[in-house]
């Protein structure tokens with residue numbers, strides 16, 4: 001089978017890992033890879049168009065999340081945004097304190113940034129979650145100390161899709177004048193996210209999760225925050241994040257996000273319908289499984305744990321049928337150990353090892369879901 005035939009055959013339902021590039025974004029990126037290749041920092045005429053494009057992309061993105069234009073900083077993606085938000089606050093000369101609060105279910109970009117800070121004499125509290133993956137406001141309240149400088153809690157979980165009650169958690173942080181960062185990598189472009197309504201201080205996003213190109217993203221930094229820069233150099237991004245801008249990717253990210261936001265309600269409703277259809281079909285089988293997460297979840301993310309099944313083997317058997325899902329989180333696909341999220345929500349051992357994540361997007365259809373249910377029944381049943 002050649003590559004084209006293979007691509008036509010596969011059923012891609014791992015959209016929480018990455019998404020297909022939006023066609024409009026692809027087309028609008030091309031000129032900046034070809035004729036308009038100038039460096040946006042250049043002082044001559046040829047630099048004007050790429051500089052204009054980067055500026056326009058910043059305005060579009062700011063609009064999509066309710067931010068001011070000067071609060072959007074381009075980065076290389078979610079990992080860098082998380083690292084910058086956490087380390088940049090910890091080492092800031094304005095925001096002082098040696099204690100950070102986060103959760104046990106964060107992405108490793110957050111967890112490992114916190115781990116690094118532990119080696120630099122910071123203290124980290126990792127809040128537990130309930131069986132739905134939710135943080136309790138009481139737990140947050142009682143973890144706060146005099147020297148807490150930052151609270152970092154994700155908006156939506158990448159493995160089980162749980163959406164946290166960020167607004168309530170931010171309110172607690174602000175009662176104590178503590179900065180609040182949210183990793184919104186799974187949320188931006190999929191559900192409505194407005195930084196002013198959430199009253200958030202720092203927010204991470206990544207283009208390839210919302211049909212933009214890989215290797216680009218942004219960090220929203222509210223005007224009241226002063227972060228230390230991670231990357232020093234040529235003073236791009238207002239002197240806060242040096243490095244020549246990835247112009248084509250930045251343009252593609254803005255086009256993709258705008259397209260998703262303009263079609264948000266329609267796409268959310270469709271993906272939600274697909275999810276309900278799939279779960280309904282699955283419930284009509286004899287399979288023994290549990291659905292992880294909570295009611296208030298990302299529209300397309302489904303975490304299933306099958307009884308007495310090896311999740312990794314199941315993933316490979318589905319792959320042989322052309323169905324692309326992931327075990328736990330694809331961001332640590334090299335790690336075959338039980339996911340820290342599945343552990344934190346306390347999934348019963350006989351189910352936990354049989355966990356797979358199916359993440360649907362607006363590019364999927366009902367027929368594909370029929371085939372997945374049929375295949376799961378054949379493989380496990």
Ligand code: PLP
Nearest residue numbers: 077078079107109158185206331
């Ligand atoms: N945060 C979350 C919640 C994610 O799901 C991911 C990637 O899956 C990241 C951060 C890292 O983003 P990136 O792949 O852009 O580095």
